[in-house]
Amino acid sequence: MxxxxxxxxxxxxxxxxxxxxxxxxxxxxxxxxxxxxxxxxxxxxxxxxxxxxxxxxxxxxxxxxxxxxxxxxxxxxxxxxxxxxxxxxxxxxxxxxxxxxxxxxxxxxxxxxxxxxxxxxxxxxEGDEHDHADDEHAEDEHAEEEHDHGSLxxxxxxxxxxxxxxxxxxxxxxxxxxxxxxxxxxxxxxxxxxxxxxxDEAYRTGLAECGIRTFVTSHTAFGYLADRYDLEEVGISGIDPEAEPSPARLAEVSDVVRDEGVTTIFFETLVSPKVAETLAADLGVGTAVLDPIEGVTDDADYFSIAEANLDALRVALSCS
Ligand SMILES: [Zn+2]
Incomplete structure (x- = not known):
């Protein structure tokens, strides 16, 4: 052997x-x-x-x-x-x-x-994926749930x-x-x-002057992007793309869409767009792809997807 x-x-x-x-x-x-x-x-x-x-x-x-x-x-x-x-x-x-x-x-x-x-x-x-948005969690922040870093x-x-x-x-x-x-x-x-x-520079200049600064996504993947370029992400499903949004969450997101004049609900390529499409149809707004760059298909790569994301954001946010 x-x-x-x-x-x-x-x-x-x-x-x-x-x-x-x-x-x-x-x-x-x-x-x-x-x-x-x-x-x-x-x-x-x-x-x-x-x-x-x-x-x-x-x-x-x-x-x-x-x-x-x-x-x-x-x-x-x-x-x-x-x-x-x-x-x-x-x-x-x-x-x-x-x-x-x-x-x-x-x-x-x-x-x-x-x-x-x-x-x-x-x-x-942040709080976007909490089930009980009105409830200040008293439990230990480091309480062990499914993942050690579940709150990050x-x-x-x-x-x-x-x-x-x-x-x-x-x-x-x-x-x-x-x-x-x-x-x-x-x-x-x-x-x-x-x-x-x-x-980074293209994002910074491309997102500097925009009609609105709030964007709605199906999967809450764009918090770092929002932080960096002074935007507000409102996620429907939370950090985990497979999580089903509650009716209360959908109602909150609907209020944001109406109050902020959001034109577009973003969905992504690797996860079913059903929730985003249903909500967009209910609210009479459009949908578009914002890709979290978690995997690639075809000839796309990190940079080409990031550039397409920037273009999509500029359209949805009416950036000049
Ligand atoms: Zn993700």
Whole structure:
């Protein structure tokens, strides 16, 4: 047998296991461990995958735990994916966002982990998703519910000004794993950060002068964007896109739409638009797509989607 003394449960097929074991030994000497000398990076969902790929370039192989086009909040991992978490040279994830990934990281203790929550300050999910909006919660803020960070809003990637810190952190981790790539990682991170900064500037100028500053979304994913550009997001379903809004919540949102002169109710691509469409029809307003960039389909990428989001917001908010 190849595995005389396995040091952790090996769930891989034998054909795959040998290179992985050899790579583990080689990692000390060369600092890299793919079959072809690349660093194996596992990202938990699209925006982190994109950053890892852009910063790592040809020196990394990046995979995502969330399939393309899938909604990442409720991702479930197969045993093979959990094994993959254990074997990756670097796992890039966001704690508190995907419970299955949090569990896999805790169980397998990968050799190197970058938690994006350590490089940006997450903000509170606010009151939008509370079931009892009229009730001041007396319970402990840190009461354990489904997720450890259930009260924090995960969607920080929708504020592009927060992304250079992630690029820099990825470059730092990759440099430790592959010191020969240091200059390349630093240059790639700098180039990517420039694109985020340019996007931030486009948002800032594009959303400076608008007829209204309130926008309504089906899934409350745009709190960071709203904070950054001085807008007000009113979410129908809360932070979790699958949560059903209560009749009371729908009534509140309807009042906002009427009072603020909201023209558009936004829905997104990865989740059913039914609630948004029904509400918009009831109120006689339009619908449009605002994409939380949680997954990509077709040829879209983070930047093209962010630019389309900006265009959609400018139309809905009557920005000049
Ligand atoms: Zn989301």
């Amino acid at each position: 190849l595995f005389a003394r396995p040091r952790r449960p090996l769930l891989l097929a034998p054909a795959l296991a040998l290179p992985v074991l050899l790579a583990g030994c080689g990692a000390t000497a060369s600092g890299t461990s793919g079959d072809d000398g690349t660093v194996q990076v596992l990202a938990s969902f699209y925006p982190l995958q994109m950053v890892a790929q852009e910063v790592g370039g040809d020196r990394v192989q990046v995979e995502s735990l969330t399939p393309p086009g899938a909604e990442p909040h409720d991702v479930e991992l197969s045993p093979a994916q959990v094994a993959h978490v254990a074997d990756a040279d670097l796992v890039v994830y966001l704690s508190g966002f995907q419970a299955a990934v949090d569990d896999a990281v805790a169980q397998t203790e990968p050799s190197d982990v970058l938690d994006a929550a350590d490089v940006t300050t997450l903000i509170s999910g 809003d995960p969607h920080f990637w929708l504020d592009p000004s927060r992304m250079p810190a992630v690029a820099d952190a990825v470059a730092e981790h990759l440099t430790a794993l592959d010191p020969d790539g240091a200059d390349e990682f630093a240059a790639n991170a700098a180039a990517l950060s420039e694109r985020f900064t340019a996007l």
